[in-house]
Amino acid sequence: MGYEGHAFNFLGLEKENSDYANSRFxxxxxxxxxxxxxxxxxxxxxxxxxxxxxxxxxxxxxxxxEAYLEGIHTLDELEPTAE
Known part of the structure; x- marks a missing residue:
């Protein structure tokens, strides 16, 4: 689920500030x-x-x-498993 015109990630960051390869956080x-x-x-x-x-x-x-300038990537949800 997302918001029209914006990626559904932490802070709603554009790709340049949320790309995994370039993110510090x-x-x-x-x-x-x-x-x-x-x-x-x-x-x-x-x-x-x-x-x-x-x-x-x-x-x-x-x-x-401005931490977002260092890059903040939102990973996919971790699906917990019951053991």
Whole structure:
């Protein structure tokens, strides 16, 4: 699932700032719900975080740094297995 006109990745970055080969950072979404005891839904967390990240300011005021310029790649979701 994506947003029209934008890639569905962390911060909604363009390819030049999210290509795996050129990225310094990587985001690994893990929709894990194996140990949930109260209410189901933790498996939706990675998608919700990536969706919300599109509203984050790209400039970090405290660090005076724009991490996305170093490249942030969003990996495919890791599918947990029950053992």
């Amino acid at each position: 990587a985001i690994l979404p893990v929709p894990y719900e194996q140990t949930t005891t109260y209410r189901k839904g933790a498996c939706n967390g990675p998608h919700a975080i990536i969706s919300a990240s599109r509203e984050v300011e790209l400039f970090d005021d405290e660090l005076k740094f």
